[in-house]
Amino acid sequence: MKRYLSHPFWQGAIVVVASYVAFEYVIGYVLPVIGVASAPVPSSVIVEYMLIVLVGVLLYMSADEDRWQRFREPIRATMVQPDRRTVRGILMVAFPVLIGWLAYERVKPSYAAPATLRAVHPAPPNQLTFRGETIELTGLENPLREEGSMEEHLAVGKRIYVRNCVPCHGDLLDGQGHYAPAFNPVPADFTSSGNLPQLTESYVFWRIVKGGPGLPREGTPWDSAMPAWETILEQDEIWAVILYLYDQTGFPPRTWEEEGGHE
Amino acid sequence: MKRWITRGVATRGVLLAVLVLAVALPLLAQAPGPDYGEFNFLGLDRRGAVWIAAQLHLLFAAFVLGVPMFAVVIEAIGMFGGDEKYDKLAKEFTRLLLVAYSATAIWGAILVFFLSTLYPRFWAYLTAIFAPSMWVYAGLFFLESFTLYLYYYGWDAWKKGAAKKAHWCLGIMLNVWGTIVMFIANGWLTYMMSPPEGLTADTAPQTVQLWSAINNATWMPINIHRLLANVVFGGAIVGAYAAYRFLTSKTDEERAHYDWMGYTGNLIAIGALIVLPFAGYWLGREIYEFSQQMGITMMGGFMSWLWIIQAFLIGILFLAGNYYLWIGMGRIPGAERFQPYIKWMLLVLVLGVIVWATPNTMIADRDEIAAMGGIRHPFLQVLGVMSAKNTAVNLMILTTFLSFLMYRRANKDPVVPWARAGTMLQGAAFALCAVIVVFYGVYGYFVTAIVRIGFSVYQVLAVLATILFVIGIDMAMLRGARSRGEIRWGRMPDRSQYALLILAVTFTWLMGLMGFARSGIRQHWHVYEVIRDTSEQAFTPALGPAATIISICVLIFFGLVGLIFWLGGLAERSVYQEAEAKVKAGQEGRAALGDPMPAPSLGDVD
Numbered sequence: 001m002k003r004y005l006s007h008p009f010w011q012g013a014i015v016v017v018a019s020y021v022a023f024e025y026v027i028g029y030v031l032p033v034i035g036v037a038s039a040p041v042p043s044s045v046i047v048e049y050m051l052i053v054l055v056g057v058l059l060y061m062s063a064d065e066d067r068w069q070r071f072r073e074p075i076r077a078t079m080v081q082p083d084r085r086t087v088r089g090i091l092m093v094a095f096p097v098l099i100g101w102l103a104y105e106r107v108k109p110s111y112a113a114p115a116t117l118r119a120v121h122p123a124p125p126n127q128l129t130f131r132g133e134t135i136e137l138t139g140l141e142n143p144l145r146e147e148g149s150m151e152e153h154l155a156v157g158k159r160i161y162v163r164n165c166v167p168c169h170g171d172l173l174d175g176q177g178h179y180a181p182a183f184n185p186v187p188a189d190f191t192s193s194g195n196l197p198q199l200t201e202s203y204v205f206w207r208i209v210k211g212g213p214g215l216p217r218e219g220t221p222w223d224s225a226m227p228a229w230e231t232i233l234e235q236d237e238i239w240a241v242i243l244y245l246y247d248q249t250g251f252p253p254r255t256w257e258e259e260g261g262h263e
Numbered sequence: 264m265k266r267w268i269t270r271g272v273a274t275r276g277v278l279l280a281v282l283v284l285a286v287a288l289p290l291l292a293q294a295p296g297p298d299y300g301e302f303n304f305l306g307l308d309r310r311g312a313v314w315i316a317a318q319l320h321l322l323f324a325a326f327v328l329g330v331p332m333f334a335v336v337i338e339a340i341g342m343f344g345g346d347e348k349y350d351k352l353a354k355e356f357t358r359l360l361l362v363a364y365s366a367t368a369i370w371g372a373i374l375v376f377f378l379s380t381l382y383p384r385f386w387a388y389l390t391a392i393f394a395p396s397m398w399v400y401a402g403l404f405f406l407e408s409f410t411l412y413l414y415y416y417g418w419d420a421w422k423k424g425a426a427k428k429a430h431w432c433l434g435i436m437l438n439v440w441g442t443i444v445m446f447i448a449n450g451w452l453t454y455m456m457s458p459p460e461g462l463t464a465d466t467a468p469q470t471v472q473l474w475s476a477i478n479n480a481t482w483m484p485i486n487i488h489r490l491l492a493n494v495v496f497g498g499a500i501v502g503a504y505a506a507y508r509f510l511t512s513k514t515d516e517e518r519a520h521y522d523w524m525g526y527t528g529n530l531i532a533i534g535a536l537i538v539l540p541f542a543g544y545w546l547g548r549e550i551y552e553f554s555q556q557m558g559i560t561m562m563g564g565f566m567s568w569l570w571i572i573q574a575f576l577i578g579i580l581f582l583a584g585n586y587y588l589w590i591g592m593g594r595i596p597g598a599e600r601f602q603p604y605i606k607w608m609l610l611v612l613v614l615g616v617i618v619w620a621t622p623n624t625m626i627a628d629r630d631e632i633a634a635m636g637g638i639r640h641p642f643l644q645v646l647g648v649m650s651a652k653n654t655a656v657n658l659m660i661l662t663t664f665l666s667f668l669m670y671r672r673a674n675k676d677p678v679v680p681w682a683r684a685g686t687m688l689q690g691a692a693f694a695l696c697a698v699i700v701v702f703y704g705v706y707g708y709f710v711t712a713i714v715r716i717g718f719s720v721y722q723v724l725a726v727l728a729t730i731l732f733v734i735g736i737d738m739a740m741l742r743g744a745r746s747r748g749e750i751r752w753g754r755m756p757d758r759s760q761y762a763l764l765i766l767a768v769t770f771t772w773l774m775g776l777m778g779f780a781r782s783g784i785r786q787h788w789h790v791y792e793v794i795r796d797t798s799e800q801a802f803t804p805a806l807g808p809a810a811t812i813i814s815i816c817v818l819i820f821f822g823l824v825g826l827i828f829w830l831g832g833l834a835e836r837s838v839y840q841e842a843e844a845k846v847k848a849g850q851e852g853r854a855a856l857g858d859p860m861p862a863p864s865l866g867d868v869d
Contacts, residue, residue, distance in 0.1 A: 040634050
């Protein structure tokens with residue numbers, strides 16, 4: 001056993017297998033058991049990670065001539081030595097079968113929707129029209145922050161959210177509303193640090209006003225079921241619900257930079 | 264002389280053609296006619312044709328602008344340091360420029376031809392604004408080409424004293440002309456991205472002020488970014504040339520020379536790469552400031568996936584650059600003592616690449632999305648944001664610098680009395696820097712986006728300050744250091760040279776991909792929000808077709824570069840073969856006399 005553990009080839013194999021176990025099982029299944037929010041890692045990401053690990057292992061093994069020679073020993077022995085004929089024969093059959101099986105898995109007919117490559121945030125326009133009124137989005141701030149009572153605005157926002165948004169975005173604002181499982185993509189999770197704090201209020205305003213139909217042509221298909229709320233809500237109601245979202249999640253909105261831009 | 268005339272005629276012919284096209288075709292284009300010309304060649308449409316011509320022109324131009332920058336520095340090292348091998352190396356770098364220069368001009372001519380015939384109305388629009396600068400451009404191009412010929416062909420004639428200094432000044436002038444030429448062309452393309460305020464589709468191009476059109480929001484960031492990137496690219500291509508020559512070498516001397524040349528090229532490329540992200544960051548900020556829409560399209564919108572591909576490619580750059588140094592330590596006596604650290608440095612790099620390549624929103628099927636509760640992974644999403652990625656890349660830069668430091672110190676033992684304290688100080692600087700980078704990386708999760716942006720500046724400044732501080736100590740500490748033995752140049756396994764080739768290919772691919780991102784964020788505009796693209800190609804291609812076109816460009820570029828390498832090697836090979844023949848003849852003669860022959864050293868032949 002010790003002989004194997006000290007051999008570069010088996011060390012490399014152990015690192016590869018251990019990495020796979022960590023990515024596939026530890027992140028996917030062990031972390032949730034110990035109370036860390038996690039889920040199985042998508043296969044596309046597993047492939048990505050394993051490729052990086054494999055390259056890392058090969059680079060380490062070949063960075064030193066002696067280690068590289070030792071690493072190749074078992075491979076070479078399996079390929080040429082007469083006493084390894086059985087192993088060689090098994091590999092000669094197993095390897096093409098494995099490739100064939102992988103190819104079959106990729107091309108066999110499936111009814112599942114294909115994995116999609118979605119953009120993080122659609123690009124907003126510089127201006128929009130709200131029932132015929134043109135509004136410049138660049139530099140636009142939430143007007144309700146400067147006028148009236150914040151308590152009242154939040155109360156309005158809460159009422160709007162509960163009446164219109166809860167079915168999809170959920171009462172916890174986590175995108176897990178009653179209708180959510182029927183949608184692909186699922187509704188936005190406002191509690192995620194990747195959403196609201198990354199966006200200016202003007203951006204959220206645009207997304208609510210124009211909804212899925214107002215998304216840009218680039219990056220399609222968006223497949224968004226979000227309605228264009230400009231036909232139902234007033235401007236102030238939309239600004240109020242935006243205040244409510246930021247207030248409830250505790251995230252500050254992204255602010256406009258005077259000299260620089262965004263991240 | 265004959266070769267000069269032959270090569271000169273080819274390039275000047277192309278230059279003349281460009282000039283004629285630049286002047287005549289816009290005039291023709293101003294006549295009433297269609298907005299777009301027809302083009303279909305093996306399924307390639309007009310946009311694909313312009314794309315390929317522009318990309319290849321840019322790749323060759325980057326090479327011919329980058330190489331003179333470090334050729335002139337290396338010549339100065341040879342001139343002021345009195346070591347002739349540097350002078351020879353600078354000359355060999357410059358020789359590669361001659362054919363590459365013609366290729367740049369040829370692809371430039373093809374680009375102008377395509378633009379003026381396939382986009383006649385838009386070309387007329389651009390020339391109406393930029394015509395005076397196009398004349399200056401063409402004039403400087405002439406100056407640049409003649410300066411290059413004088414610089415290369417005068418190398419051996421002006422080798423001593425004041426003549427040598429004058430020759431070096433020619434190299435500086437070559438850089439000055441080239442830089443101005445690039446700045447002018449950058450003015451045209453950045454105008455298309457970020458035109459001055461107040462322009463509309465109805466603004467007559469003749470009324471647009473030339474200087475305000477050139478000095479637009481993204482002009483200077485692009486200038487600086489390209490200036491640095493040209494050095495990186497030039498170094499990488501020179502490294503690839505050296506690798507090619509190393510792999511085809513027949514003698515130990517040839518191998519030793521090209522091993523050294525490859526090392527130098529790699530050092531230049533990786534050294535300049537370390538500061539390149541600053542310029543890129545500045546450009547990104549200017550793009551955001553100019554247009555939020557453009558900025559989000561680039562970083563968070565449909566271009567965001569390009570950054571994952573970019574992360575992979577930059578990961579390859581870091582891994583290959585470090586790998587080359589680690590293998591290179593095998594030919595340095597005394598480097599064995601640093602071997603145990605390699606696996607830890609590799610671990611940092613691999614983890615860094617993993618962090619950088621973790622997408623914010625993942626490619627997942629319906630079941631996987633359901634399991635994650637969305638397209639963000641509940642655990643891995645912390646790695647998908649800029650705080651994590653900035654931390655990872657800064658630690659990778661720091662690790663790469665540590666590799667270089669070990670390589671530099673491998674065969675040296677400092678003799679200064681404060682050597683131990685100096686080494687501890689260097690170690691403390693590394694540790695402090697890592698703490699600063701990680702601190703701001705973690706803290707970034709707890710502050711607003713606008714504050715977090717500033718953190719990346721602190722992280723980068725910490726890394727740069729550490730590099731300067733540590734290298735300063737190292738230079739003072741290794742003064743008069745005891746040598747553990749000379750570097751055995753040429754004693755490198757072939758796979759090390761493939762690392763150099765991979766670096767060059769990766770840089771080229773990266774330039775194509777990022778160039779597509781920069782240009783593609785204009786979306787369906789020729790000039791952003793001023794002149795709309797009304798052709799049938801008024802859409803931004805998806806990543807797959809874009810990657811195909813870029814890969815075709817990379818293949819064509821390396822096909823042509825391979826030709827240049829072969830041509831560049833013809834003359835040099837004969838010198839080495841002559842030297843080899845001399846060595847053989849000498850061996851036979853000495854063997855007959857019973858006299859053992861001393862081994863020739865680096866620099867005996869060239």
